[in-house]
Amino acid sequence: MAPDREAALSATFAALADPTRRAMLARLTSGEHTVTELAAPFSMSLPAITKHLAVLERAGLISRRRQAQTRPCKLEPAPLAEAARWLEHHRAFWAGQLDQLEEFLAETAPRP
Amino acid sequence: MTTPPVLLVERTLVAPLDRVYAAWTEPAQLSRWWGPRGMSVAVLRFELREGGHFHYAMRSPNGDEMFGRFRFIEVDPPTQLVWANGFADAEGALVPAPFPGLEAFPLENLNTLTLEAAGPGQTRLRLRSTPLSDDPAAHAAFAGLLPSMEGGFGGTLTSLEEFLAHGT
Numbered sequence: 001m002a003p004d005r006e007a008a009l010s011a012t013f014a015a016l017a018d019p020t021r022r023a024m025l026a027r028l029t030s031g032e033h034t035v036t037e038l039a040a041p042f043s044m045s046l047p048a049i050t051k052h053l054a055v056l057e058r059a060g061l062i063s064r065r066r067q068a069q070t071r072p073c074k075l076e077p078a079p080l081a082e083a084a085r086w087l088e089h090h091r092a093f094w095a096g097q098l099d100q101l102e103e104f105l106a107e108t109a110p111r112p
Numbered sequence: 113m114t115t116p117p118v119l120l121v122e123r124t125l126v127a128p129l130d131r132v133y134a135a136w137t138e139p140a141q142l143s144r145w146w147g148p149r150g151m152s153v154a155v156l157r158f159e160l161r162e163g164g165h166f167h168y169a170m171r172s173p174n175g176d177e178m179f180g181r182f183r184f185i186e187v188d189p190p191t192q193l194v195w196a197n198g199f200a201d202a203e204g205a206l207v208p209a210p211f212p213g214l215e216a217f218p219l220e221n222l223n224t225l226t227l228e229a230a231g232p233g234q235t236r237l238r239l240r241s242t243p244l245s246d247d248p249a250a251h252a253a254f255a256g257l258l259p260s261m262e263g264g265f266g267g268t269l270t271s272l273e274e275f276l277a278h279g280t
Contacts, residue, residue, distance in 0.1 A: 082213065082216055082217075083117040084117075085213040085214065086117050086213075086214060086217055086243065087117050089211060089213070089214060090119050090221070090241055091119055091121070094119065094121045094239060094241065095121070096148075096149060097145075097146065098121065098123050098237070098239075100145040100146070100149060101125070101132075101135060101145050102123075102125060102126075104141070104144055104145035105125060105126065105127040105131065105132065105135060108141075109126075109127065
């Protein structure tokens with residue numbers, strides 16, 4: 001594995017290790033949100049929320065617009081693409097394997 | 113790699129537990145259904161024990177050949193099997209997956225298969241699959257997660273939503 005790609009993946013996964021940050025990202029799949037909007041579902045201080053957002057921003061998972069005063073956050077899906085590809089590929093792989101297992105079990109079932 | 117993606121798959125099979133376990137652990141049975149559809153699987157090596165290998169050749173009708181291997185980690189009949197799988201060469205050494213987009217992931221995936229009797233003549237199958245890190249600390253963390261495997265993903269979720277909701 002190329003070291004830079006491995007480091008990038010590690011940063012992505014470390015950022016995703018926290019449930020609050022995953023919930024924030026999940027919220028951002030519906031579009032841009034301000035910090036206040038993102039903070040609303042959590043009983044957490046604004047500095048704590050800001051810290052989570054900084055981790056996500058450093059991992060390249062979100063970006064924040066400079067021009068607007070509220071600096072809304074936007075999901076940047078590219079770092080997730082590899083992990084999503086892994087899931088997609090392996091979900092299809094296992095669905096196929098389990099289909100073949102089912103067929104094998106049906107073919108070899110003892111006759112009643 | 114701190115928290116890799118985790119795939120959970122569940123299925124109820126119409127066969128008793130012992131038959132399902134045998135389909136996974138007897139080479140003559142496993143080779144009849146494992147591998148890509150349309151390719152035949154030849155068993156080159158099969159050692160069902162902790163640290164043992166299942167090395168196999170996958171051959172297409174037009175003569176193409178690929179190799180794969182399982183490295184068994186836990187063999188606990190008839191309810192659990194833990195193994196790492198990956199693509200291999202003819203000698204059984206790991207090689208990268210021949211699929212674009214997966215180059216950044218480790219060569220092996222860690223799989224945990226759990227079987228449970230589910231009513232007369234039926235078996236509940238749960239499978240957990242995740243890239244297997246080379247980092248021993250991460251490996252220990254994965255192992256700690258294995259017994260807590262619960263639930264599964266809805267088939268309708270997109271990969272991204274699924275990853276965000278369950279990527280622990």
